[in-house]
Every structure is written in C-alpha cells, then in structure tokens.
Amino acid sequence: MLWQVAIRTLLADRGKLLAGLLGVAFSVLLVNLQGGLFLGLIGKASLLVHQGNADIWVGHREMHNVDFPHDIPRRWLPRIRAAQGVLAAEPITIGFSEIALPTGGFEGVTVFGVEPHSEIAPPWEIIEGHADALDHPHAVVVDQYDQEKLIHPAIGELREIGGVRARIMGKTRGMHGFLVTPYVFTTTDRAAQYTGKPSAHCSYFLVRVAPGADVEETCAAIRQRLPEAEVMPSEEYASVSINYWMTRTGLGISFGAAALLGLLVGLVMVGQTLYAMVLDRLTEFATLKAIGATEREILIVLLGQAAGIASIGIAVGLTAVMLLIAFYDSPQAPLEIPLSMMVVSSSGIFLMCTFASMLPYMRVRRVDAHSVLQS
Amino acid sequence: MLSSTNTSARLPPSLGDFTLNASFNASLSAGHDAAAHRPVAAVKGIRKYYELGGEKRWILRGVDFHVQPGECVILSGPSGSGKSTLLSILGCLLTPDGGELIIDGRAVEKLPPAQQALIRRDLIGFIFQRFQLIRGLSAEENVALPLALQGLPAAEAKRRAGELLARVGLGDHRRAIPTRMSPGQCQRVALARAVITNPKLILADEPTAALDSHAGAEAMNLLRALVKDSGAAAVVVTHDPRILEYADRQCHIENGLLQ
Structure with missing residues (x-):
C-alpha cells in the first residue's frame, strides 16, 4: 500500500x-x-594493434605508442623467426608524411606499410577498388571517412606522398586512428619511400605464435635472441598505447x-x-x-x-x-x-x-x- | 492495542442514514463495560508555550481534561485560546511542556516519537478541517490507508474501506479521487478514514468549517452516530455554534484555561 x-x-x-x-x-x-x-x-588509440592478427609486437626499446614508432633494423627478422614458438613474423613500417592535394595544398598522413599479401598486419575491408589493390604499382589505400581531408580522391587518381608518386587504388572503411592525420596503407617498400625512411629499417615486427605455443614464453624467447628490442604481447601493447594518451593528455x-x-x-x-x-x-x-x-x-x-x-x-x-x-x-x-x-x-x-x-x-x-x- | 479485524462489527449497519440497530448497540455495551469508567484520554495540569520574538507565550496554563468512552465533548473558545493545541497534545502530535497525558490508561507524553506514532495509528482517529486526504489516492485507498499502516494486506484493507464507504453513503464513489468529490463527500471520506481502525479516541478539528450548513449537519450526525455506536470518545474543536447541540458535554477554553 x-x-x-x-x-x-x-x-x-x-x-x-x-x-x-x-x-x-x-x-x-x-x-x-x-x-x-x-x-x-x-x-x-589501439586500433592498429587490435585490428591485426599479430600475437606479439616487437619494436624499439621503451616503445609506448603504436602510432609513434622508432626505426629498427630489418635484419632482426631472421632472429625473430628463429625464436622458439614463432610461426611467422613480418616487418611493418609506420611513419609520417604529406600527401599533395588537388588544391595545391598538403595534408599530413600516417603511412602504414605492410608486406604484400600479409596475413598478420591489420586486415582492412576494401569497400571501393580492387581487393588486391596494393599489388598495383604505386598503389595506396585510403579510408573513405578521410575523403574530405584528402579532397575526395578517386580510384585510380594519382597523387604524391612525400614527393613520391602514389595512386589511389582502394578505399577502406573505419580505419580511423587516434591521430587527426589520415592513414594511408601501402607496402613496406613504398612506405619507406613515402616517409623517407631507409629501406633497411622498419617500425615493428608482427609475430604470430605457433599453435599450442605460449605467447609469454615466445616473447621471452624473442627477448633472449633480441635483448635490444622491446617485445610485448598485443594486448599489452594495446594497453600501453591507450595509457599513453590517457596519461599524457x-x-x-x-x-x-x-x-x-x-x-x-x-x-x-x-x-x-x-x-x-x-x-x-x-x-x-x-x-x-x-x-x-x-x-x-x-x-x-x-x-x-x-x-x-x-x-x-x-x-x-x-x-x-x-x-x-x-x-x-x-x-x-x-x-x-x-x-x-x-x-x-x-x-x-x-x-x-x-x-x-x-x-x-x-x-x-x-x-x-x-x-x-x-x- | 486495538485489533482492526472487528472494525465492521463495531460499526452500525446503516450509517448512511445514521440509524442504529438495537442488537448492535447491546453487543457494543457489553464489550465496553470493563473500561467504561476509565477515561479514554485525560490530561492533568497540561502546560504548553510557544516562543514568539524570543519570549515565552503560554498557550495552555495547567489544563485538566478528560473524555469518557462513548462521549462527545465539544471544545470551544476564541482564536488563540489553546483549543487546537490541546487537541494536538491529546493526539500526540505535540509534546506538552508540563503535565501529564494519559491515553487508554497509559502515560504517553514522554514516549519517544516512534511509539507515539503507534499510539496514533492504533488508538486515535483524526478528522481535520480541510479533510487532509491524499490527493493521488482514491476514496477507498484513503480510507484503507490506516489499516494498511497497521499491517493489513492492501486487498483486505480496501475491501473493508469499500464496505465502510458504502455505509457512509459513498458506495458509488469508492474509486473517486478527492479532487472529484464535494467538500461534504470529502469530509465523509475523512470520517471513514478516522474510524476504519476502530480507534478509542476520535479528534476532530473544526470538522464543519469547510462545509455548508447541510453538509456540516450531515458530517456531525455521522460523527455522532459513529461515536455513540462504536463506544469511541470524541473531542471536537469548533467555532461553529450550530454543532454545539451534538455535544454530550461542552468545554470552553480561554486564555489557556478551561472555564
């Protein structure tokens, strides 16, 4: 009542x-x-880590944000592949550059280079253009949500990134990072050209562990072979990247x-x-x-x-x-x-x-x- | 403590036209013989003051008063004479600054507020000048509320409330909310709410002040019939000379003293 x-x-x-x-x-x-x-x-903030299929990220000492890597030598790759528990390892390159706009201006971009036909690097859904867009010469892929920033690039349109020729061959959806600069996806070789990095360097190595292998033990095995590198399970690196923005901003x-x-x-x-x-x-x-x-x-x-x-x-x-x-x-x-x-x-x-x-x-x-x- | 289960038995079968039933009266008188000589409520040397502008103003200056079972006492007096204050003290709504208050043979003036609330719930029925019904509740729910507070299941409380409303002539208004009823009907609902728990003491503060002469007479007839038939005692505070005829005893209070 x-x-x-x-x-x-x-x-x-x-x-x-x-x-x-x-x-x-x-x-x-x-x-x-x-x-x-x-x-x-x-x-x-952790999009690139979470979107990929990597179990482990290997980078420079004290790496703290996936978008801000320091160059590491590609020659580390065989030592990583030889570590106990590693199924596959690939280099990726992340760097900053500028894309020329049809208006005569420039827009800062984050270039993300992966190995051709990579199965470890972040997968993206090509919603416009060819599924194997990166197989084409000078090919880059941009995200459709960056259309306005990039002044509506058309498929097949030629642009310059870092003064080097780039052809828009595909568009993704939803690959939108924490930074305001649009992502441009391409191969590691072309990424090095666009960002001016030495081709003997990359930003990270993405590692897949073998079935049944323990991620932490594989990390330890890689650290043993590469004491000068930072080795982290993907989840940990995602947290580190998130924590970077949380604490610094x-x-x-x-x-x-x-x-x-x-x-x-x-x-x-x-x-x-x-x-x-x-x-x-x-x-x-x-x-x-x-x-x-x-x-x-x-x-x-x-x-x-x-x-x-x-x-x-x-x-x-x-x-x-x-x-x-x-x-x-x-x-x-x-x-x-x-x-x-x-x-x-x-x-x-x-x-x-x-x-x-x-x-x-x-x-x-x-x-x-x-x-x-x-x- | 009163039982609420015999409420309908102690109420007259035809309160709507305020007539009494002889056998009903006989059963009532037998049940109340034992306590017949003990006042339902009594105050001895009751004093009460209010502080106005930092000064004590005595409203009651040592009042002795009692009311017997079945008796209807009318308290009259000019404004500010202390009659409403006395009524509130009798109803455990106000704590006196001196003297003794006895309800149903028990000194209650020093009881903690929670116990005084239980005394009000079980022994006292209130009728207010402006009815003071809960606006959001229907007539039936308003009347059932005291029973529900006593712990009766809501369905049973409403059933009894419905029966009582029918007896006071409001059988067709059980679902009506107070704002849809006339002042006379509201006062009848308030009367029903006051008696639904079968209290030993009914306290009415200016019960006819908001009613026209016809509705006022109806309300007083109903109150008088309820008091007479249930054996409850009633204390009615009023300015209205038209209702003095309903009193068994009249008390005049002036300057904080009973005359």
Whole structure:
C-alpha cells in the first residue's frame, strides 16, 4: 500500500514527475555518451594493434605508442623467426608524411606499410577498388571517412606522398586512428619511400605464435635472441598505447569528470524534484504522520518515489542511448557502449536517485504535523 | 492495542442514514463495560508555550481534561485560546511542556516519537478541517490507508474501506479521487478514514468549517452516530455554534484555561 501511495502521489503531479524523469534520462544519456565516446576514442588509440592478427609486437626499446614508432633494423627478422614458438613474423613500417592535394595544398598522413599479401598486419575491408589493390604499382589505400581531408580522391587518381608518386587504388572503411592525420596503407617498400625512411629499417615486427605455443614464453624467447628490442604481447601493447594518451593528455580525467557530472545532474534533478514534490505535499506527509505512519514508512514512500523516477528515467535514457548508437556511431566518433557500461551506469544512477530521496526525507522529518495541519 | 479485524462489527449497519440497530448497540455495551469508567484520554495540569520574538507565550496554563468512552465533548473558545493545541497534545502530535497525558490508561507524553506514532495509528482517529486526504489516492485507498499502516494486506484493507464507504453513503464513489468529490463527500471520506481502525479516541478539528450548513449537519450526525455506536470518545474543536447541540458535554477554553 505504501508503494501505491508513493507511485500514485508521484503520478498525481505530472509536471514535476516529467522534470525528474528528464533529469534521470539526461543523466543516463550523458554518462553513457561520455563513457561510450571515451571507450571509442581509446579504442582508436589501439586500433592498429587490435585490428591485426599479430600475437606479439616487437619494436624499439621503451616503445609506448603504436602510432609513434622508432626505426629498427630489418635484419632482426631472421632472429625473430628463429625464436622458439614463432610461426611467422613480418616487418611493418609506420611513419609520417604529406600527401599533395588537388588544391595545391598538403595534408599530413600516417603511412602504414605492410608486406604484400600479409596475413598478420591489420586486415582492412576494401569497400571501393580492387581487393588486391596494393599489388598495383604505386598503389595506396585510403579510408573513405578521410575523403574530405584528402579532397575526395578517386580510384585510380594519382597523387604524391612525400614527393613520391602514389595512386589511389582502394578505399577502406573505419580505419580511423587516434591521430587527426589520415592513414594511408601501402607496402613496406613504398612506405619507406613515402616517409623517407631507409629501406633497411622498419617500425615493428608482427609475430604470430605457433599453435599450442605460449605467447609469454615466445616473447621471452624473442627477448633472449633480441635483448635490444622491446617485445610485448598485443594486448599489452594495446594497453600501453591507450595509457599513453590517457596519461599524457588528461583524456581520462576530462571524460571521467563529464561522466561524473552526468551522475551529479541526475542526483540534483531527482533530489530537487522530490524535494519540490515534498514541499508541495507537506500537509500530506503531515497527515501520514498524524495517522500513524512511522519515519521508516515515510522513508519507504520517498524511496518508492525515487525508485519509480529512477526506473522510468533510466528506461527512457537507455532508449535514447540505443537511438544514439544507431544514428550517431561512426569511425570518426565511435560510440562503444557495452552492455556492462549500461548496467553499471544505470545501477549507479539508481543508487544516486535513492540517495537523492534523503534530501526530502530530512525535510519531512522536520515536519511538525501539528502546525502543518492547523494551517 | 486495538485489533482492526472487528472494525465492521463495531460499526452500525446503516450509517448512511445514521440509524442504529438495537442488537448492535447491546453487543457494543457489553464489550465496553470493563473500561467504561476509565477515561479514554485525560490530561492533568497540561502546560504548553510557544516562543514568539524570543519570549515565552503560554498557550495552555495547567489544563485538566478528560473524555469518557462513548462521549462527545465539544471544545470551544476564541482564536488563540489553546483549543487546537490541546487537541494536538491529546493526539500526540505535540509534546506538552508540563503535565501529564494519559491515553487508554497509559502515560504517553514522554514516549519517544516512534511509539507515539503507534499510539496514533492504533488508538486515535483524526478528522481535520480541510479533510487532509491524499490527493493521488482514491476514496477507498484513503480510507484503507490506516489499516494498511497497521499491517493489513492492501486487498483486505480496501475491501473493508469499500464496505465502510458504502455505509457512509459513498458506495458509488469508492474509486473517486478527492479532487472529484464535494467538500461534504470529502469530509465523509475523512470520517471513514478516522474510524476504519476502530480507534478509542476520535479528534476532530473544526470538522464543519469547510462545509455548508447541510453538509456540516450531515458530517456531525455521522460523527455522532459513529461515536455513540462504536463506544469511541470524541473531542471536537469548533467555532461553529450550530454543532454545539451534538455535544454530550461542552468545554470552553480561554486564555489557556478551561472555564
């Protein structure tokens, strides 16, 4: 019956109920949006690692970000391939250059060179052009989401990268890194030309371990043969790359603060709504007290109202989140909102809402039934 | 502590037209003989002050008062005389600054608020000038609320509330919310809510003040019938001279003292 009192009195004041619901829904939306953008963004920081089939990345000492490698000699390759547990190893080259634009300008690009027909390097889906695009002379592949930055390159169009001829032979979708510079995919040899790196150098070696071999043990075997290199399992290097952006840019703090702000908005809105409702209905709470409702029962009524606002508001908010994912998610601004984030954020907001009911409860506790009912 | 299970048995079968049933009365009187001589509520030397502008203003200056089972006492007096304060003290809504308050043979003035809430829940029914019904609840739910607070399942509480509403002539308004009812109907709902738990003491603060003369007379007839038939005691605070005729006893309070 107390739950009925809670819900009915809530429904009786629809204007305030709507304000409370909007507050909670907005809070759910804000927390999930911030969290989703954050995960999407840090996912981009490790895109090259996560997209590939490599089990191990081998690079320069203290490598800390997949997009910022230091050159290492290609001659390390036989020593890596000879290590216990290694199935295959390939060099890749990552470097910065500039692509000439039809307008006469230049756009900075990140050149990513892989071995022809690589099965370890990040796979990409060619959505326009030939599947074996890189087999063509001077071939490069760009991403369709960088169309505007690259002034709409057409398939077969000739450009220059680092002053060297490059022909657009394919377009990928969704290969969009953390940096603002577009990725240009090509072979390691051509990448060296475009970036001006010596052809005897590369950026990393990608390693596949043999079936049944342990990744950590294979890493140790490579380290033994190449003590001057850094050797990391892919997951670890992905984390290192993510951590680079997190610690050096304050990204985590700013997104975390925005998500916290969302929680606080929910808290304040629900608290304010319930408080305003209580102020409007002080005589009813005084009546409840007069007819023998205990403090605990009045708290149940307020908790019921907070839970009601929270539940409906969370449902509305999550619906808005789903719609946002459906219509807004893109490689430029990926929204990665896993189910666990929705559950955790909803639970957190629900708890916040119930906590918010303490504010009106403190007011109701101070209600003097005698004076309220005399007025 | 009162049992709520015999509520319908103690109420007259035809409260709608306020007539009494002889056998019903006989069963009532037998049940109340033992406690007949003990006041339902009594105050001794009750004092109460309010602080206004840093100064104590005494509202009650040592009031002795009692009310017997089945008795309807009307408390009258000018504004600020202390009659509503006395009513609130009798209803455990206000703590006196001196004196003794006894409800159903038990000193209650020093009980903690939680226990006073239980006294109100089980022994006292309130009727307010502005009805004080819960706006979001139907008439039936408003009347059922005290039973639900006593722990009765909601369905059973509503069933009994529905029966009582039918007896006070509101059988067709069980699902109506207070804002859709006339003041007279609201006061009848409030009366039903006050008696649904079969309280020993009914406290009414200006119960006719918001009603026209016809509805006021109806409300007082109903209250009088409920008091007479249930054996409960009633204390009615009023300014309204038209309802003095319903009293078994009248008390006039002025300057914080009973005259």
